[in-house]
Amino acid sequence: MLFLLLAGVVATSLALVLTPWIQRLCLAAGILDLPDARKVHATATPRFGGAAIYLAFLLTGLGAYWYHEIGYAVPFRLERFAGIMLGGTIILLVGIYDDLWDLSAGRKLVCQIVAAGVVAFFLELPSAVVIPGIGEWQLGVLSWLFAVCWIVATANAFNLIDGIDGLSSGLAAIAALSWSMMAMHADRLDVAFYLVVLAGSVLGFLRYNAAPAKVFLGGCGALFIGFALGVTSLFGLESSVPAGLVLALPLTIAIPLLDVVLAFLRRARRATARSRLEGGTPRWRTIFEPDRDHLHHRLLRAGLTRRQAVTYLHLLAMLLGATATVAALRPPPAGEVLALYLAIALPVALRWIARTDGDADLKFDPRTEGTEAPGRVLVWDPDPEARWGSDGAWIADVVGAQEGVLEALDRRGYDVVVIGAALAPDASRALAGSVAQRQPCAALIRRSDDGERFELLGTEGAHAGLGEAVRVGRCRATANNRRRYRRRLFWLSILSLPVVAALALGACRRL
């Protein structure tokens, strides 16, 4: 057990040393993540921080191998480590290419499937699931399919949730620690070793990635940690797996997993809504296009600061991780019942978290008038020839009628659309008529939380004609909304503490 602690400390120290080194290298090479309409950060920040996690993991693993070879009895199995690193290196290279030149979603998915497939080929996969009261369910070739799907899902989940400073890395560290506790309690010390080393590497990196971030994970880092977690969790499964454990594993990383599922459902719904509006078949390719509606985006829109949103999701992840660990360790059927309860309760809890309480607490903030950063505000004009106001600093773009409001809100990630004077009737199709009746006006339009409706937040006077400035700004959450979220944060912390403390106490006793 002390070896695990030592490995964790070594991995953390290595990540603490390597991350600034990678950061300086990126700055020197000019490989920076520049702010844009979809991203939350405001300054150019070095990417590739994930490479430090990869190197810390690799070096600690090689150190353990050396320790093992000189005769110490340490829980280390070279073939498993090689399995993680083989697929992890492929994933890292794919992520690096994507960070540098933007790889298409389809090609990225193919590379992920190849990496997961190669690892699954060399792994000993569970062949059956034990369901209490029913018996064993033989998986056969399905076990390989499940393994590949699971690894690809975890890699993408941690990549997609990587939207605010420290969120993805923190969630990965919490998941790795929770799973390492499950592995320790089941005396699977070699599995606990990989997880503790991964958690240590991520925690060392988190020192620089926490808000305000000095370095980002990058696609390479997020994919690597998701991939390594996916593969390592499979190592923990024996040939016959209790159903409670099968439920507990995804529950631990429910936040990133549900976020990716919700993102795909949301984008599919928008693609069909868009095809209904414009005619033709839905453009399913848009499912892979990024948007600004992930869980963390919703929390930011509700008025939380970046730090509060990250803390909120981390606390929830701790609660989930701790409860899932307890569920996995309870003898059947108690574990299964607890895990099933969590699986049902979780979507409700996430719905509660992501709720922004509608427009009652959102108001146009006059202080922000004209201060919008380019790329966030769109002036929409159905006349493709019109280019009014495009010389204004706050006007980011003018698109033609054929593109329209849906394009702006859904695919291009704008928050607010301003409809031009006397042009509103053409927009009425997309805006449910409410704007058309108030013309001539400029209108602040906000997409509703379910993404289906467009809400009119206010009209700001008549326009004489084209070229006249329209009022542009942001809708801010009121203090009331922020207070509500602070209250939820408080109760979440209170709920988290006893479970986390109980688990920590259990782990200490074993040490």
Added chain:
Amino acid sequence: MDDAQRIESRKQLAFYVCFTIGGLLILFFLFVLLLHRA
């Protein structure tokens, strides 16, 4: 050479370095796994 070209060439250099080291590591780990299976 303007800034954009300079950054692009640095990106290419960074990727080639990563690709070479990563490729060697992939071959090494593949070798370890094949040896283990054998």
